[in-house]
Amino acid sequence: MVSHFISAEPASATLEHIKSSGTLNMGYRQLAPFSFQGEDGKVSGYTITLCNMVADELRHMLSLKNLSIHYIPTIFTERVASLNSGKIDLDCSVNTDAPERKGSVSFSKDYFTANMRIISLRNNNIKTLEDLRGRTVSIPRGSKDLLExxxxxxxxxLSISIVTSDTVEDAFNMMAQRRTAAFIIDDILAYPYINQSEHPEDFTVSKDVVGEKMKYAIMMRKQDPVFVAFVNKTLTRIFESPLNDQLSNKWLTQKVVAKNTHKN
Structure with a gap:
């Protein structure tokens, strides 16, 4: 990607850290198609690609030809602490841009909108929230899905009981193993786990949408507006270029979501 930034001295704590260390630390989770480590050990996905393009701009702007990228596994509940401690500079996995989080972190402009739905075993005949009244569901802790x-x-x-888990995979397995009646998650995150299971036909995704839409964004440290603006300028150019459609076709189609999933 051709850079539109000119070389300049860092004007933010994050840029200072990246320039002095020569590294960019990206948090990620196993959440295909946005971020995941494949069987070859390579970390990739739609959001990872966006963050890699931010890294390309940083190499140019900070004159860091040998900028190293470290991909750091970061579970939902560790994101904010990892950003604020400097362990990661960007969280490049699924992060919902939520008002209640903006007191502790910053978000880039949104790059995807998802719907939260009910995932269940087909023979449980669960189609609506009313079907879950008085039953138990599994949801990853620390997620916007849990709050919503x-x-x-x-x-x-509805008096629905909730069992939380560290990961999306664990929440899915609780439902698949009948420890909970259903699994609540954004639809695009559910499809890979369904498709990689031994019997995908055993599962169903509700037509009904639960709660508000989920808007995904890159998460960054609070009180670093210069770095946030830098990331947003990079994203704006991507979204306004033909490259945006290419990336969407590569990562976000149903066929690709099924393919690009690594089972832990």
Whole structure:
């Protein structure tokens, strides 16, 4: 990608750290098609690609030809602490741009919108939230899905019990092993786990959408507006170019979502 930034001295704590260390630390999770480590050990995905393009711009702007990229596994509940401690500079996995989080972190402009749905075993015949009344569901802890489902559950007086997990995969397995009646997650994140299972036909994704839409963004440290602006300028150029359609076709189609999934 051709850079539009000119070389300049860093004007933010994050840029200072990247320039002095010669490294860019990216947090990620096993969440195909946005971020995942494949069987070959390579970390890739749609959001990882966006962050790699940010890294290309940083190499040019900071005159760091040998900028190293470190991909650091980071679970949902560790994201904010990892950013604020300097362990990671960007969280390049799935992060929902939520108002309640903006007091502790910053977000880039949104790059994808997902819908939260009910994932269940087909023979449980669960199609709506009402079908889950008084039952138990699994949701990853630290996720926006958990916050949003708690709100819906409370407002609709559904009395649904929630079991939380560290990862999306663990929450899916709870449902698949019948430890919970359903798994609540954004639809695009559910399809890879369904498609990689031994019997994909055993699972169903609800037509009903649960709660508000989930808008994904790159997560960054709070109080570093210069770095946030740098990331957003890079994303804006990508989104306004033909490259955006190429990336979407490569990573975000149903066929690719099924293919680009590595089972831990």
């Amino acid at each position: 489902f708690n709100r819906v559950n409370r407002e609709k007086h």
